[in-house]
Amino acid sequence: MRKSNWGKILGLIFGSMMFNIPGAIIGFIIGYYFDKGYAQALSDSGGFSSLMRRKVSLKNRAIFFHSLFSIMGHIAKSSGRVTENDIALASVLMDRMGLNGELRKEAQTAYREGKQAHFPVEETVIEFKNYCYARRDFMLIYLEIQIQAALANGQLHPKARDILYSIGAILGFNKLTIDGIIKQNEASTHYHQKGRQKTAQPTGMSLNYAYQILGIKESDDAKTIKKAYKKLMAQHHPDKLSAQGLPEQALKLAKEKAQDIQAAYEAIKQHKGIK
Structure with a gap:
């Protein structure tokens, strides 16, 4: 220096x-x-440039988690009232992301803000979109986390679905795309729930869940299956998402999803004899 x-x-x-x-x-x-x-x-x-990068990183992290958990709280409230179960599910998600200390407090505060009657949904989502420069894969992970939280109890309330449609529209995703992401995450949620209900580790993923996670049909050929698999793995690649600014805590969920995609592909490959 x-x-x-x-x-x-x-x-x-x-x-x-x-x-x-x-x-x-x-x-x-x-x-x-x-x-x-x-x-x-x-x-x-680490030098002046390091100090500036750290400030930018902290600001970006704050924007991401405020938007993520405030919208999550808003979705939970959409069914009428936020139950103890909703709060517990949000807490489990924070655990999965490894949120502790001040970062966890920030997330909890944002979640409470989202429950307020006049919470500015559109402005909050637009701020997030501007923060991530409308990068499609980045916004896709954000939507997936929202959908995972909404599906955590196994059901998606109609009003929650409507909010997801509204959020998706702001981020540039149509209803068909949102429905596809919901189906993929429903399959992942049910797969993990069944795994937790068993005393032993499940031997593998069922083909029904596998096809839903990859977003394909059983009648699709090997080329189509491989293409769907590679596209989903590219969307959830941790190095790419990290370079785009996704906080490391959120990367943990992207990695979990990538593991589900891999498990789904292996199940289909074995069943169809794909090499």
């Missing part, structure tokens, strides 16, 4: 202005130690 001399220069100027030559010398010495401390502080933090 290039050494800073601003402290010595300013110390020299102000010292000479106040006390002529002796003051200039004293000012230069004070400035020297200021520069030394300033340089050390920047070195310890």
Whole structure:
């Protein structure tokens, strides 16, 4: 890192202005130690550019989680009232994402804000869209997390579906696409619920769930199946999503979804003998 001399220069100027030559010398010495401390502080933090990146990262993280959990709270409230079960499910999602300390408090505060009667849904979603520069895969993960939360108790309330349609429209997804994402996540939710109900680890994914997760039909050929699989895996690639600004906590859910996609593809491959 290039050494800073601003402290010595300013110390020299102000010292000479106040006390002529002796003051200039004293000012230069004070400035020297200021520069030394300033340089050390920047070195310890990774430099000025590192400090700026950290501020931007914290701001982006705050926007993402505020939008995510406030909309989640709004969806939970849409059925009439937020139940203890809804709050418990939101807490489980925070656990899955590894949210602790201040970050968890931020998420909980946002969730409560979303339950308010006049919560600005459209403005909140637009702010999120601007934050992620309308990157489709990034917005898709956001929608998937919202749908996972709405489906956590196994059912999707009609009013919750309407809100998801509205959010999707703002982000550029039509109802057909939203319905497809809902079906995929319904299959994943049921698959994991059945797995938790068994004392032993399930031997594999059922073909019915597998086809729903990949968004394909049993009659589709190997080429179509491979294409669907590769597209979904590309959409959930952690390195790409991380580069686009998805917080590491949310990446955990993207990785879980990628594992489901992989399990679905393996089940279909084995059944159809795809190489």
